[in-house]
Amino acid sequence: MAKTFWTDQEFTKQDYTHQKLPKGDYENCRFVDCLFSEGYLDNQNFVECTFEGCDLTNANIAHTTFHDVTFTDCKMVGVQFETCNHLLLTLHFTGCNLSVASFQGLNLPSIIFEDCKFHQTDFTETFLKGAKFTNCDLENAIFEGTDLEKTDFRSSINFNIDPSLNRLKKTRFKKDGLIGLLKKYDIVVS
Template sequence: MAAAFWTDQEFTRQDYTQTKLPKGDYENCRFVDCLFSKGFLDNQNFVECTFEGCDFTNANIANTIFNEVTFEGCKMVGLQFDTCNQLLLSLHFLDCNVSIASFTGMHLPNIQFSDCRLHQTDFTDAHLKQAKFLDCDLENAIFENTNLEQADFTSAINFNIDPSINQLKKTRFGKDGLIGLLKKYDIVVT
């Protein structure tokens, strides 16, 4: 049976927690205020799609393709991005709660997070060269063996990055955020 194909469609206020989103390819589609919480979005293909105000809390995204996908104002708590298909992966996050998520071991150069909450999000072993964390709250986010070369943290807050176990060549930080590089030393800065 051939996979379904949707292009240039808008899906508004749909509840996919009880009824699954039909399997298939979604191209240039827009999802507005949809519920995917604890649902199954596995093995889907999203190309040039936008999700606005959607709730993805603890959704299954295993083997799903996200190519040039933008998330705006979405709740994405507990998502395991490291299980999605990484071929042609390109994600953009604006004003989202991406807490307790996992990007472990992912290759995401140039990824952009703008005005996002990334509490306890795991970036262990990730390649985030030239990533942007603009006005993001990174409280208890995990950076271990992470490539952060040329990444931008100039307006990020509450991060804790150990320079001895991460790659930080030409990484940008604001003066107010420098304490986030010294936390392991238990230094008091006034």
């Protein structure tokens, strides 16, 4: 089956849970309130696209290219980002639920996450140097072997980061958030 090229198209309220999104290259396209839950987005190419209010829960994104792609107010529970194409990977997230997702081993320097939920999300061995987690909830998120140099957690909550297992040089925290660095010691700070 030949791939198709779409540019400057808008896809609104489409249900791709039973019928797959046609294989192809999508450039500067907009997906609004579309359902991809449990669906297949594998082997696609998205360049400068936006996903707004979409449900991508447990979507298969294996070998998919995301270059300068923005996700806004999307449900992305369980998405395995490490399976996508790492070449040219550039992502932006605002208001998304990324719980139980995985970014394991990805190179995401200076990525910005705004108002996102990361409950039990895996950031093991992820390169997040210079990243910003703005107003994010990181309850039970996994950071192990993660490069968090110059990463900004000042407005985020519920993180548990072991300084002995991660690179934290010049990482930014608010004073009242420092307890998230001490949880492994089971000490009480009041």
